Amino acid sequence: MTPAERRITRIDPEYPPLLREIADPPVALNVIGLPLEPRPMLAIVGARKPTAYGLEVAEWFAGELARAGLLIVSGMARGIDGAAHQGALDAGASSVAVLGCGLDICYPRANHHIYRRLLESGTIVSEYPSGTAPLPHHFPTRNRIIAGMSLGALIVEGRPEGGAMITARLSMEFSREVFAVPGPVHSPVSLGPHLLIRDGARIITSPLDILEELGLSGQLSFESDDSPAAAPDLSPEESMVLAAMQAQPVLLDIIASAAGIPASTASAILARLELKDLVARHAGSRFSATAQATQVNRR
Amino acid sequence: MGTKVSKGLTKVSKVSSVSVLGMEARPVEVEVHIDGGLEQFHIVGLPSAAVRESRQRVRSAILSSCEDWPKTKVTVNLAPGDLRKEGSLLDLPLAVGILAAGGILTRERASGYLFMGELALDGRLRPVRGAIAAAMTARELGKGLVLPRDNSPEAQLVPGVHVVGVETLTEAMGFANGELDPDVGRPKSLPDLLDLEKVAYPDMSDVRGQAMARRALEVAAVGGHNLLMVGPPGSGKTMLAQRFPGILPPMGAEEALEVTRVWSVAGLLAPGAALLTSRPFRAPHHHASPASVIGGGHPLPGPGEISLAHRGVLFMDELPLFSRAVLEALRQPLEEGRVIIARTGATVRFPAEFALIAAANPCPCGKAGDEREVCSCPLGRLDQYRSRLSGPLLDRIDIQVEVARLTEDELLAVSPGESSAEIRARVIAGRKRIKERREAEPEWTEGLEALDQPTRALLRSAFRELPASARAFHRTLAVARSIADLEGVERVEEAHVAEALQLRRAVWR
Structure with a gap:
């Protein structure tokens, strides 16, 4: 099932050019999937136990930026990493996963579906030979590859002691950009990005911010973005419920009473809005409006 | 049950009784033979340990009732010989049989009755399991039923059986001899009993917020769907589940009789209790063994929690923590509404048409998904916890909702919910529509x-x-x-x- 593994060395043209510049680049990389494209790369990493907000943001940023032409790099870990790969793949773009184990091992196994999608339409990279187990000390070294290949790293949620913070620190050491997405102040997984922002990381509130910071807004753009996807057909009641929603998760009971309709009706409408990606579901029957919805509401 | 005298000292008597097997009471004949010779007392015919112990109880009870104990050889045979006899309900027929064989019972009246009951050493009668099942058997055999007075209300639920509740062995003898007619009272009809008793459940209006979970309970009640609630500790899952029976339509007479029969077989009816009128709510602990949840026991299987929850609610809190054996074994009853238990002693069938209301924490530590707290579970353990519920069992749980632990602000913002009565009215109307449609189009x-x-x-x-x-x-x-x-x-x-x-x-x- 697994296609043949290739080995690329530092002198190969396929070897990511930025990775050559770091202090201890891997001598060779094992690669499966599509060839590594010579496109500007951006790492999107974050918490393994994210909130629904974080997942949504990661998927949204990955999708938009991949469509704009960036190659999204991440670690195929649970949570934000997986969401970043999926966002990019869903946008019809490629994505690069850097593993801390042999390429024949899918770790974590829960992300098997991402692994398979990457084999087909993405690239999976590791400096470890086949059969290498995912040992804890492999991950910080793996993070140096993620940071080293990329122009910058976007941190979406993470705890101060988490692996995403290691990637951020390495990016800084390699003099790459560090971007952080802010989150609710009471959420423990917002603490990591907030610390980074305090220490000078760029605060990022939209995918466009990243293109501007990277100085790519001239070359790359969201040309296809605005018109087709952004005008979903909404029934009057759907618009009413959407108007009653906020970017923060709100309890179904409260949304229903704000919209002045029974909770059962609100629940049905929310299900439809969720399928249109305008609403995200959170723990405990709470719902929030997605970034896409705020654009709709603004219009 | 005549007393027959032949060859001088040899006397034989026969008394009818039953042995409870699963939901059924099988007819058992108790034959007593009093012979000459040294004082001995034998019981043959597959008696269980409890039946063998009858010897001591019966002897003391007879002596306490101021009757003579035959100072010769007493042999008791329990027929049919290949049916295992369980329980202490054979005490009374044994004692009656011995007294009859000893010539103390002279009248033939007893032959028209089944006898059941456990004897205390002083000759009083203690309640036994399976009185309803015994009454049904008595009706089939065209006989009456003599049993402990505490059991007579439940036995009287079966129409067409003359039920005689007695308090002591002496009373039972008096009745059998035709000297005494205990006032049996007029048995009440089932609908009367249903109306008489007020049924009270905790009310849904006690729950604040939880619109999604409330709606889920309502839909589950209408369609008979099973339900899983996932939420952190203290979010009100148990509270919601306890209120579920209250939004179900009240039990009909037939349903109530079915439930009472299971509980009677399990020996869980309170002494003197008649019809159970409120829907059962059973909440087994997650350490419960498969036998206690599904049913079982040795040598003769008894009903488990799923059967005690028949026509009611089985609440399984912490569903992922139940043993895999229990979770797997739930599948058949969930599909078929009954459970078949095979043991070496017998294979029996118990009804198990219950609504499954399950609850689970989002993760072992209970904090996952709470935006203000950090889940401290290692990811491997999290997977293990959640995978216990994956696949076929989860597929059979139609409705799965998250239950929120409300913050203080949210608690203040939500309005108090509807009462159980309002919800129940809608559920009853909905079920009526379902019934009408099924009647119009059975294959729909x-x-x-x-x-x-x-x-x-x-x-x-x-x-x-x-x-x-x-x-x-x-x-x-x-x-x-x-x-x-x-x-x-x-x-x-x-x-x-x-x-x-x-x-x-x-x-x-």
Whole structure:
């Protein structure tokens, strides 16, 4: 099932050019999937136990930026990493996963579906030979590859002691950009990005911010973005419920009473809005409006 | 039960009784033979340990009742010989048989009755299990039933049986000799009993907020769906579950009799209790053994929690923590509404038509998904916890919702909920519509072709990305059907499917 593994060395043209510049680049990389494209790369990493907000943001940023032409790099870990790969793949773009184990091992196994999608339409990279187990000390070294290949790293949620913070620190050491997405102040997984922002990381509130910071807004753009996807057909009641929603998760009971309709009706409408990606579901029957919805509401 | 004298000292008597096996009471004949010779007392015919112990109780009870104990050889045979006899209910027929064989019982009246009851050493009678089942057997045999007075209210629920409740062995003898006619009272009809007793459940108006979970309970009540609630500790899952019986329609007479019969067989009816009129709510602990949840025991299986919850609610808190054996064994009863238990002693069948209300924490530490706290579970353990519920069992739980632990602000913002009575009225109306439809069209199933175009499009888009099983797809439609019935709408519409999708989510994320 697994296609043949290739080995690329530092002198190969396929070897990511930025990775050559770091202090201890891997001598060779094992690669499966599509060839590594010579496109500007951006790492999107974050918490393994994210909130629904974080997942949504990661998927949204990955999708938009991949469509704009960036190659999204991440670690195929649970949570934000997986969401970043999926966002990019869903946008019809490629994505690069850097593993801390042999390429024949899918770790974590829960992300098997991402692994398979990457084999087909993405690239999976590791400096470890086949059969290498995912040992804890492999991950910080793996993070140096993620940071080293990329122009910058976007941190979406993470705890101060988490692996995403290691990637951020390495990016800084390699003099790459560090971007952080802010989150609710009471959420423990917002603490990591907030610390980074305090220490000078760029605060990022939209995918466009990243293109501007990277100085790519001239070359790359969201040309296809605005018109087709952004005008979903909404029934009057759907618009009413959407108007009653906020970017923060709100309890179904409260949304229903704000919209002045029974909770059962609100629940049905929310299900439809969720399928249109305008609403995200959170723990405990709470719902929030997605970034896409705020654009709709603004219009 | 005549006394026959032949060859001088030899006397034989015969008394009818029963042995409880599963939900049935099988007829048993107790034959007593008093012979010459040294004082001995034997029981043959597959008696269990409890029956063998009868010897001591019966002897003391007879002596306490101021009768003579035959100072010769007493042999008791329990027929049929290949049926295992369980329990202490054979004490009374044994004692009656010995007294009859000893010539103390002279009248033939006893032959028209079955006897059952456990004796105390002083000759009083203690209640036994399975009185309703025994009364049903008595009716089939065209006999009456003599049993402890504490059991007579339940036995009287079976119409057409002359039930005689007695308090002591002496009273039983008096009755058998025709000297005494205990006032049996007029048995009440089942509907009278149902009306008489007030049934009270905790009320839904006690629950603040939780619109999604309330709605889920309502839909589950209408369509008979099983329900899983996932939420952190203290979010009110148990409170909601306890209120579920209160939104179900009240039990009918037949249902009440079925429930009472199971409880009678299990020996869980309070002494003197007649009909159980409130729907059972059983909440086994997650350490419960498969035998106690599903049913079992040695040598003769008894009903488990799922059968005690028949026509009521089985609440399984901390569902992932139940043993795999229990979770696997739930599948058959969930599908068939009954359970078959095979043991070396016998294979028996118990009814188990219950509503499964399950609850689970989002993760072992209970903090996952709470935006203000950090889940401290190692990811491996999290997977292990959640995978226990995966697959076939989860597929059979039609409705899966998250229950929130409300913050202080949210508690203040939500309005108090409806009362159980208001919800129950809608549930009863919805069930009536379902019944009417089933009567009009017994073969009816919700087909995809009956849906309009937007509804089909919605279903398609919802199931496009999910690796959903065909069962999941049909169960979603079934939930949508229940919602339509609840709303009183003939045809399943887009809004019903949308709400069904919301009520049937992968709760693990």
